[in-house]
Amino acid sequence: MLPMLATPWPDVPDMLGTALGETARLVGLVMAIVVVLGAPLGLLIYNTSPLGLTPNNPVHVSISWIANLGRSLPFLVLMAAIIPVTKLVFGTTIGFKAAIIPMSVAGVAFFARLTENAVREVPRDLLDVGLAGGSSLWQVVTGIQLREALPGLVAALTLNIIAMIEYSAIAGAIGSGGIGYLAVNYGYRRFDGNIMIACILALILIVQVVQFTGDRVVRRLVH
């Protein structure tokens, strides 16, 4: 093995630390976009359905179709397909910024469906309690629907964060930075098994911590 390709041990802690930071930044930013756009979209999908607060079939079908669109492509394909949009918005097709758009598109569509499922679990009768008591639609949505669905929404958030961590690793292919990028560059392109194992362990650890924390919060929210 060429010495140049040997594991650069002294740099490893720094490389891992930076990569972890980048992953956290990317996933955090994308999740903020995902929650802000995905949750209202999910509420809209559910509440325009025949079971919702304001049934409206044309609206329901069209938004539902859009959400499906974002979920129908494997992430790698979506990332490639969306390059023209990325280029238009950020003027580049690689790097941190370039990863945000495909990840947000996939994440928002995913979270919209997860939100829809979570609020579907709230019995329709509970919404009627609010309406019959003179609450406004907004009060019913925020004070009853979202409040009762909160444990389900936190579970959905956990699931979505883990999916985004996975996507961020795939986005390593377009130079997003982060753990996935490190794994691809050193572990895959330079055949550095040590870095690969370190990245794998880091990913496993992150996912375990996220899931464990999510589960604990859900348990606390359920009465």
Place this chain on the structure above:
Amino acid sequence: MIEISGLTKVYPKTSGRRDRGVTTVLDGIDLVVGDAQIGAVVGPSGAGKSTLARCINLLEQPTSGSIVVKGQDLTGLSRKELRSARRQIGTVFQSANLLRRLTAAQNVALPMRHAGLPDDEVLRRVHDLLDRVGMLHRANHYPSQLSGGQRQRIGIARSLALRPSVLLSDEATSGLDPDTTRAILGLLAELRDDLGVTILVITHEMDVVRSIADVVFQLDHGRIIEHGPVAEVVRRSDSALSRALLPVPPAAGPGELRRWQVRYATDEVAPTWLTAVGADLGVPVAVLAALVEEAGDSAVGRLTLGFPGDLEDAAVAAVLERHGLRGSAEDAASQRDEKKDEAA
């Protein structure tokens, strides 16, 4: 007081995209329940009870007709007016429908918070309401920590939170055990007496009607087919509603006696009428089955009596009539039929 007149609800009947005419679920319902009165709407499944309930608590807009509470028609309102109109009618739902993630006190407070009442007022009312339904000691419990009856008490407290003038109880005791049902009905009767609130009970349970209703309405295929004060309905006729309200137990008796179906037809039946009827006819009278109970300040009753077969029917009927009763002999054929049915 609630006055419903000509209430009609029609749904378009659609099958696929083709318009297949309409289904009339409620067909000109007229119904009045006064202040401090409990009215009960009874009827079989599919009679339109739940649609009626949803029209009364304004979750559905009726196709035509009016619902007048305190002199104001609550139908055909704008969305904003609808919100305040809905607050005039409190609904107690089947199985209470409490929010699972809120405590009992928070559940009761919810409609008041949504109505924008100030905090101290909300706290004061929550305390009073929980006290009224006997649930102060459960204020900080979550619904999952409460029994079905306790949950329904909280549901009743919540329905009263905005001080409605009409309380709608939509199958509120369905699924509760008999003791709990009795306690919940006792609470409703108490609210009627103490607060003077008008209560409309929608139920399929005749026992509920018998124990608390002042007036009863029989709903069938979207129409009120019989109505009136409970005691009056029972005394007036032998209709299905009358028999359901006061069911006579199955009678067993010696075959040589002629069986008569007898009911209290007035509110002036002397408690000792049986002896008097026997004395008037000069024969011993057999009681084969009977249900006599109090309704208001007088008694209602329905019995199966046995008279010796050689008596003139007209003579028996006349004596019964004199004592405020009305009866008819079961004809021999139907008695034989019954025997055959039993044998089969």
